[in-house]
Amino acid sequence: xxxxxxxxxxxxxxxxxxxxxxxxxxxxxxxxxxxxxxxxxxxxxxxxxxxxxxxxxxxxxxxxxxxxxxxxxxxxxxxxxxxxxxxxxxxxxxxxxxxxxxxxxxxxxxxxxxxxxxxxxxxxxxxxxxxxxxxxxxxxxxxxxxxxxxxxxxxxxxx
Amino acid sequence: xxxxxxxxxxxxxxxxxxxxxxxxxxxxxxxxxxxxxxxxxxxxxxxxxxxxxxxxxxxxxxxxxxxxxxxxxxxxxxxxxxxxxxxxxxxxxxxxxxxxxxxxxxxxxxxxxxxxxxxxxxxxxxxxxxxxxxxxxxxxxxxxxxxxxxxxxxx
Numbered sequence: 553x554x555x556x557x558x559x560x561x562x563x564x565x566x567x568x569x570x571x572x573x574x575x576x577x578x579x580x581x582x583x584x585x586x587x588x589x590x591x592x593x594x595x596x597x598x599x600x601x602x603x604x605x606x607x608x609x610x611x612x613x614x615x616x617x618x619x620x621x622x623x624x625x626x627x628x629x630x631x632x633x634x635x636x637x638x639x640x641x642x643x644x645x646x647x648x649x650x651x652x653x654x655x656x657x658x659x660x661x662x663x664x665x666x667x668x669x670x671x672x673x674x675x676x677x678x679x680x681x682x683x684x685x686x687x688x689x690x691x692x693x694x695x696x697x698x699x700x701x702x703x704x705x706x707x708x709x710x711x
Numbered sequence: 712x713x714x715x716x717x718x719x720x721x722x723x724x725x726x727x728x729x730x731x732x733x734x735x736x737x738x739x740x741x742x743x744x745x746x747x748x749x750x751x752x753x754x755x756x757x758x759x760x761x762x763x764x765x766x767x768x769x770x771x772x773x774x775x776x777x778x779x780x781x782x783x784x785x786x787x788x789x790x791x792x793x794x795x796x797x798x799x800x801x802x803x804x805x806x807x808x809x810x811x812x813x814x815x816x817x818x819x820x821x822x823x824x825x826x827x828x829x830x831x832x833x834x835x836x837x838x839x840x841x842x843x844x845x846x847x848x849x850x851x852x853x854x855x856x857x858x859x860x861x862x863x864x865x866x
Contacts, residue, residue, distance in 0.1 A: 610801065632794045636807055639797075644770055644819040646804040649794045652864070661802050662821050663835075666828035673823040676769075 553611075553666070562587055562606040565613055565664045569604060572671035572678075595686035598693065602681060611665040613674070615645075615681050616657055619689050623654040623696045630695055630702040631656070637709050638688055644677075645684060647692075656692060658685045720745060720766035723822055726829040727762050727771070734833070751775070751836070754844035756851075758816075760836065769823040771832065774806075774815050775839040777847055781812035785854045789814070792853055795863035796846045802838050805846065814850055816842050 553561075566587040573580050573591065580591035587606040592599060598620060605614045623631050628651050635649045635656070645660030660681050662673065691708075694700035724745045731738050731747060738749035745764035750757055759776045781789035789807055793814070797804035803818035818835050820827065852858035 607801070612801065614801070629791070632790050633809070636790050636793055636809065639804060640806050640808060643765070643768065643772060644821065646797065648798045648800075648804070650798050651791060651794050659800075659804075663802075663827075663831045665831050665834060667831060668826040670824035673821050673825050676821060676823045 558608050558611060561611060561664060561666075562608040565669045566606045568669050568671055569606075569613070569674045572674040575671065576675065593682050593686075595682070595689065597686075597690035600682060600685050600689070602678065604678070606664075611663060613662045613664055613669065613677070615660045615677055617659075617681060617685055619656040619658070619685070619692065621656075621693050621696060623649075623656065623692075625654065627696045627698070628654060631692060633702055634692060634695055634705050634709075637706055641709065642684065645681060647688070716766055716769060719769065719822065719824075720764045723771060723827065724764045726827070727764070727832050730829050730832045730836075751840060753840045753847060756843055756847035758840075758843045758847070760839065762832070762835075769821060771820045771822065771827075771835070773803075773818045773835045773839055775817075775843055776813065776815040777843065777850065779814075779851060779854065781807075781814065781850070781854050783812070785856075786812050788853060788860060789850070791860055792850060792863050795860065796849070800842070803842060805842075816846075 569589060570582060578591055580589050582589055589604040592601050600617055603616045607614055632649055632651055635647045639646045648657045648659055658681060660677055662677060691700060691705055695705055727747060736749055738747045740747055746761060748761045751760050757778050762773045764771055786809055789812060790809055793805045793807040803816055806815045806817055816839050818839055820831060849862050
């Protein structure tokens, strides 16, 4: 696929995503030049900042959310265990944990290579991301602060 | 489950089988489960691949399982290694079962009301193979004690 076609395809998916958000009254900040969208959602406990990006070269729709806390060094092994347990349960998307720096992210991607993306799939991926982040972000924070033990967390996750 | 979902899932399943047929890959079909299984050599690591179409979720998942498990004394390090390996990836991630040390790489693609080119399914296989090739030997070296966790910090 030529570079021109890749860019055209990425712009089309970007526009589809924006249209999907507009159709559902989502407020967002759009960067038309870099094909990036930023939006937020208030979960049950913590706010969520969501970044949506079209990777032109790889022809990927990427949704990335940086969890709003840094894990203290003495809790990083426990968080690694928690993230691993949660990732094993998920069907789509995953939590990434940068053990060296203590940062946590949620990531989900979908390829649009030579494909026609629907507004429905854009919303599906976004809602799925929000639900998953909201389900676990407060528990990850509580483990990080020593308010929830890894044993309690694993018990709740496995039940 | 709607007829539309069932029809779309069946179409996706046929596309996956077409990709494998075109690549002349030997595989097992389970039409009832809408899944296929095959073995693939990923740089001397023989991984077991499964691709499954989830009709209800309208999702294709690819799981590539490594042919070894982390030994008991290395299980804890396996958790950290998995985190390090997956962090920073663009597509997919490693799953690690700390109870038995089993490792797999997983990618998913949603096709809700989409027309997904069958090249996407080929790319999923290529990506999984590349990740198994890149990280499989690192997990193995960690398990054998010939490398430590720092090998997962190297790009």
